[in-house]
Amino acid sequence: MHSVELIPVEFNLPNLLLDLAKKISSIIAADVFVEQLSKDISKYYNHERGQYDASKILKYIEALDKANYSLVITSVDLYIPIFTYVFGLAKVNGNAAIISTHRLGNEFYGLPANTEILKERIIKEAVHEFGHLIGLRHCANFSCVMSSSTVADEIDIKSNSFCASCNLIVSKNET
Amino acid sequence: MNNNEIKILIVDDDEIVRESLFGWFEEDGYFTETAKNAVEAINKINATRWDIYFLDIKMPGMDGMELHKRIRDIDKDAIVMMITAYASVETAVQALKEGAFDYITKPFDPDYLSHLVKNAVKQKRLTTENIKLKDSLKELVPPPDIIGGSVHIKEIKKSIAIVAPTSTTVMIRGESGTGKELVAQAIHCQSDRKFLPMVSVNCGAFSETLLESELFGHEKGSFTGALYKRKGKLEIANGGTLFLDEIGAIQPKTQVDLLRAIESKEFSRLGGNDAIKSDFRIICATNSNLEEAVKKGLFREDLFYRINVYVIQLKPLRERNEDIPDLVIHFISKYRKKMNKMVDGIDSLAMDLLLQFEWMGNVRELENSIERAMVVAKKHLLMKEDFLLNSQMGTVQFNSNLSLAEVEKKHIINVVESNKWNISLASKILCLDRATIYKKLKSYGINRPEDA
Ligand SMILES: [Zn+2]
Numbered sequence: 372m373h374s375v376e377l378i379p380v381e382f383n384l385p386n387l388l389l390d391l392a393k394k395i396s397s398i399i400a401a402d403v404f405v406e407q408l409s410k411d412i413s414k415y416y417n418h419e420r421g422q423y424d425a426s427k428i429l430k431y432i433e434a435l436d437k438a439n440y441s442l443v444i445t446s447v448d449l450y451i452p453i454f455t456y457v458f459g460l461a462k463v464n465g466n467a468a469i470i471s472t473h474r475l476g477n478e479f480y481g482l483p484a485n486t487e488i489l490k491e492r493i494i495k496e497a498v499h500e501f502g503h504l505i506g507l508r509h510c511a512n513f514s515c516v517m518s519s520s521t522v523a524d525e526i527d528i529k530s531n532s533f534c535a536s537c538n539l540i541v542s543k544n545e546t
Numbered sequence: 547m548n549n550n551e552i553k554i555l556i557v558d559d560d561e562i563v564r565e566s567l568f569g570w571f572e573e574d575g576y577f578t579e580t581a582k583n584a585v586e587a588i589n590k591i592n593a594t595r596w597d598i599y600f601l602d603i604k605m606p607g608m609d610g611m612e613l614h615k616r617i618r619d620i621d622k623d624a625i626v627m628m629i630t631a632y633a634s635v636e637t638a639v640q641a642l643k644e645g646a647f648d649y650i651t652k653p654f655d656p657d658y659l660s661h662l663v664k665n666a667v668k669q670k671r672l673t674t675e676n677i678k679l680k681d682s683l684k685e686l687v688p689p690p691d692i693i694g695g696s697v698h699i700k701e702i703k704k705s706i707a708i709v710a711p712t713s714t715t716v717m718i719r720g721e722s723g724t725g726k727e728l729v730a731q732a733i734h735c736q737s738d739r740k741f742l743p744m745v746s747v748n749c750g751a752f753s754e755t756l757l758e759s760e761l762f763g764h765e766k767g768s769f770t771g772a773l774y775k776r777k778g779k780l781e782i783a784n785g786g787t788l789f790l791d792e793i794g795a796i797q798p799k800t801q802v803d804l805l806r807a808i809e810s811k812e813f814s815r816l817g818g819n820d821a822i823k824s825d826f827r828i829i830c831a832t833n834s835n836l837e838e839a840v841k842k843g844l845f846r847e848d849l850f851y852r853i854n855v856y857v858i859q860l861k862p863l864r865e866r867n868e869d870i871p872d873l874v875i876h877f878i879s880k881y882r883k884k885m886n887k888m889v890d891g892i893d894s895l896a897m898d899l900l901l902q903f904e905w906m907g908n909v910r911e912l913e914n915s916i917e918r919a920m921v922v923a924k925k926h927l928l929m930k931e932d933f934l935l936n937s938q939m940g941t942v943q944f945n946s947n948l949s950l951a952e953v954e955k956k957h958i959i960n961v962v963e964s965n966k967w968n969i970s971l972a973s974k975i976l977c978l979d980r981a982t983i984y985k986k987l988k989s990y991g992i993n994r995p996e997d998a
């Protein structure tokens with residue numbers, strides 16, 4: 372069974388963490404525990420863009436060389452140099468992933484804030500990036516959590532779990 | 547042709563660009579390689595066939611423009627994207643004239659790149675072999691069950707089967723709770739659009755501005771709180787189905803915009819000028835009298851005729867009682883799984899009660915009462931009491947002008963009667979001792995009937 376450390380960094384909804392960890396754990400059938408040690412990511416802030424460099428944060432986390440998978444969750448806005456923003460980042464078959472809740476909340480789109488929708492989106496993004504870590508690529512099935520979403524409203528369309536073919540790949544990779 | 551059969555070559559002297567594009571396409575499952583200059587690229591081009599190229603315009607040595615020409619000489623069908631910085635957009639436009647597929651300006655919007663590549667792949671698939679998404683997608687969301695054996699339900703199923711494979715606009719009418727969205731989903735799942743999602747909008751749930759944003763999307767800053775650009779549901783439904791529930795709630799200004807978008811399949815985001823194309827099929831639903839709204843000038847006649855093409859009218863549940871037993875069994879098995887409860891049927895007295903009830907809230911109300919009954923159920927069958935305790939289905943109709951004492955009286959009598967004057971049972975349910983119940987009944991002037 373996999374183990375995942377959920378690492379909150381500049382995450383402003385700490386009271387959601389245990390609940391998120393529990394939900395994610397039940398979907399991916401892995402132990403998910405919350406890491407409490409604080410991490411300083413201030414040097415990955417780009418003043419010109421007002422965003423944090425996701426690939427640099429990932430490299431920093433990867434260098435910590437943890438025994439388990441690391442999943443960083445943050446409220447700050449992320450970018451990689453070629454993109455205006457990213458929701459999250461993970462290398463296929465890597466050991467660390469990062470997701471940002473910054474562009475997932477309805478309130479950033481002029482809509483009333485909705486914690487339930489936000490939580491669902493966070494869970495799907497977390498499961499999605501974890502999927503990449505265990506070797507999955509994007510899936511053409513729109514209801515599969517591994518289908519690619521580049522805007523928040525698209526996340527709502529997919530379910531929070533792997534489709535049968537993705538599950539098959541997961542179990543193959545495990546053996 | 548699966549994603550891993552599509553080969554992408556990225557040519558850029560900047561390692562960060564190479565690395566991040568490589569990572570991005572890796573997640574999509576494309577076969578991807580990178581080259582740090584034109585010479586390395588030409589070696590890779592000579593060694594194998596590539597489908598899509600990303601070329602940096604400015605590179606030391608041979609630049610992207612020149613490399614593009616070389617690629618064209620070898621493969622005139624190659625799809626080439628130019629990568630540029632703002633400063634060299636004019637050069638990129640020149641590359642378009644020379645046959646490049648498109649160009650992207652750093653830093654780019656991930657959603658834009660995703661679209662660009664999807665379009666490129668689509669074109670590649672069309673030119674090489676005529677295989678569509680369908681063949682790579684084995685499993686799909688199964689169509690929903692439409693429960694019931696009545697003549698009405700049979701007719702509805704027939705209508706769905708007739709209209710689903712066409713591209714006709716469908717209007718589903720019926721009281722709330724009759725399952726209009728379920729019918730829409732069934733139509734979508736039986737159409738050739740089933741490989742992409744059905745996107746739903748409840749038009750009654752938004753203010754005018756928010757509904758416009760919901761439908762057409764908005765640009766950053768187009769209204770208070772719109773901090774980021776948003777894609778509308780019309781755009782998200784591209785290739786799939788757009789389900790517009792409570793269509794009668796749309797305001798006149800939005801009606802105009804919607805009609806135009808339906809007719810031209812083109813619209814722009816709130817606060818934006820770019821025309822966005824989207825190919826969606828429309829299914830609408832309403833529980834209101836649209837004809838009346840047209841007469842009163844509240845609903846545009848032209849929009850009405852545009853959407854009221856193929857009408858499916860759903861009957862209220864009280865006019866098709868014979869479907870109730872099937873529905874009850876269906877909901878019991880649904881909630882048995884969800885709640886992990888041992889209930890596997892319904893007592894005949896309880897079923898009689900359900901058959902007699904008026905169900906003003908239709909199937910949704912029936913489902914809710916089954917769910918509530920399942921919560922309190924103690925036996926392996928749902929009993930009449932399970933329903934009486936949890937809804938207004940008993941003889942008690944609580945309304946807001948009753949005093950607390952009156953409500954108490956009604957409730958006590960109801961529980962006692964529905965438990966066939968078994969005072970021990972009633973005392974457990976009410977959490978009152980038996981003596982208190984007898985005392986209360988006496989004070990109400992109610993005596994045990996002869997036959998109880
Ligand atoms: Zn992904």
Ligand SMILES: [Zn+2]
Nearest residue numbers: 510515534537
């Ligand atoms: Zn999948």
